Amino acid sequence: MRLASVARGVAWRSLHNVFTNPSLLIPQLAFPLFFFTAFAGGLSGVSRVPGFDFAEGYTAFQFVFVLCQSAAFGGVFTGFGIARDFETGFVRRLLLAAPNRTGIVLGYAVAALTRWLVTATFLTAIAFAVGMKVGGSGVDLPALYLLAALVNVAAGLWACGVAMRLRTMQAFPVMQFPVFLALFFAPVYVPLHLLQGWIHGVAYVNPLTRVLEAGRSFIAGAPSEAGVAFGVAAALAVLFAFWALRGLRSAEAAG
């Protein structure tokens, strides 16, 4: 119970900060919307490229990427908050007060997930409002969101681990850059089979490629490689949970 109450307290405080502070809340909603507009609107001509065979159209194709991107960056933003908490000394207060310190990591992860759910709801509403076509069923779409939620948790735990180790806002690029690379070295604009040369090789081994391809298959109503995608996302979440907990121990040792 101590774990749950610590996690609840930390999550409540993080969420309270975000939802009462427009300078934190607005970018969280505006950036995914902007990318969705720029990619789905500006690049819609890409759907005429020979071999592009995504039946639901370019808007749905890009929606999956932007949803996963918002999930990943939502997690990273939570890491920014943790680093800020270290600089202001707030984490030290948490370390002193929390009987179960693992609850601190759990609380930040819950906060990351909750704030992303708000972003995802907003983005979905906009996507449907602009006429996004969806072929998936009542099971396929929740699967897409579950997959993205796992990405959110994994990215949040990654950023949490970095913040716990470096304990400074200067660590923002360290949290952000690898996530940026993983996202953009995946099939962002066209399906994997249309990529050529070195980028195809990189995207092929990039775990996020599995997530994106499966996500797009869900929205098209023709699930493929779902097991692999969930396996990859869950493995990343578990791996980064260990990373974050080891980070917590490092923060404890640093005092």
Place this chain on the structure above:
Amino acid sequence: MSDAADQIFVLARRSVVRTSRQPAQWIAPLVFPMLLLAVNSGGLKAVTHLPGFPTDSYVAFALAVPFIQGALFATMNAGTELARDIQTGFLNRLALTPLRGAALLAGHLGGVVALGLVQACFYLAVGLAVGVRPASGVGGVAVLLVFAALIALAFGSLGTWAALRTGSAESVQSLFPVFFVFLFLSSMAIPRNLIQQAWFRDVANANPVSYLLECVRSLIITGWNGEALGLGFGVVAAVGVGALALSARALPQRLAR
């Protein structure tokens, strides 16, 4: 060297020295645009198969983007550095010397232009290394470098004005998303005539950043194109003159001496 030239030179040198001693300040403007170039030229290579696409090399098409991203970094760096000087009181220190306002602006922007040119040379070298051959030849490369310097000057002035008005590095940095929006809602990734969504095409047509991109792009992929050059230089001149005038007006208020 006259006193004024001497003052401009030492301030420009300070600007360059400061940047060179903050690796994040010069690594990011070199690496990020190249990374985005790599990502986009790999991911969007298939777009060159669209009928009417002006070249079969997406790298050549996309090489214009780093030049404009460089301008964003020039804006941010110029603005953030000056705002820091205001916040730390360093500008007051300068204000207590016989330094003239014009020399202060010239020195500050001189450093920004020097760094803009270094960035442009780097982008060009990477382009040449991956096989891009500017269609306008050596003369075109020279014009490209002049254009890059003017972009750094114009957008650096914009950042300078923001810093003088707000006096806060955070406020200047909050402009970054605004410029980012301008960049993405332009003909950055695809030529304007191939944008399918009518509303997006209209936005790109109205967006001055499209003309900056197309000016650079014309020199790289199509050769000498008077219209593209005229529009590009026209936009940069308008931004530059406007921003310099605003900065020159804001400086005395900030110095208040």
Place this chain on the structure above:
Amino acid sequence: MERPNTIEAERLVREFKKGPRAVDGIDLRVEPGEIYGFLGPNGAGKSTTVLMLTTLLPPTAGTARVAGYDVVREGPDVRATIGAALQEAALDGLLTGREHLRLQATLQGLPRAERPARADELLERVGLMEAADRKVRGYSGGMKRRLDLALALVHRPRVLFLDEPTTGLDPQSRAALWTEVGRLAREEGVTVFLTTQYLEEADVLADRVGIIDHGRIVAEGTPAELKAQVGRPTVEAMPADERIADVLARFGEPVPSAKGVAVRLAGDADLTAIVRALDAKGLLVDNLQLHQPTLDDVFLAKTGRSLEGAGDEEEAASRGLAMQPAA
């Protein structure tokens, strides 16, 4: 003919929009080669006065002349004559000490050939030669203050403004700075206008002191003159007991005391006589102290408050955090 190194102000005012009158009609005259200590709590108007006298902030009303030049109409001439080390050290953390001095020398228009030698001379003088080629962000607070002073001296100014130059410094760095400022005035005839919130600093360093409170000069004179205005020493006894107060009252005029009872001694009364009188009455005291007048007493006498903590009270009040009276 060179103009004298004086500082003069007449009815100088600075009002800020939506704010109080930071400086409320002050008159000043500082003579050549004099060290003038401008003493007051935080928020009293010291720094605003310095900003006006150094041309960085235009006055709302009144006039001021520095070295004979009007601070509004002859700003460039004022700036060419003065050196200033303002409250924030205003250094560039990424430049070295030597680079700062060369930059300053160029901006001040020193001949190119003279710049390196002048930089070395000043680095030597403020004891930063060893650290000259290290980036300033690695300097301690004292080193930054010393570099700041060196920068203010690059062009050999005739009038020097130092705004709280020793705030936050350790006693050793403070003493070193006092020595250098004293030397500048005595040996080089530099007029020094120094703001401080430290009584000891004004007492030790200043030839004359002006005490500022709520934007007005409430007292001015040499430290000895000001203390003499307050008068004789005080005796304070603890605890606060009415019978002790009655005995003390025979030796002088009662004055406020925070912890016990106190009187300002009259005539030739001394501590021995008081001890005898208390003993004769069989009264026990926990503590009996003789206080020579200090500048804080001067401040207390002129404003009704103690200088120590006065600024904090004002800041708290301005934030709406003034303490509520005890129930």
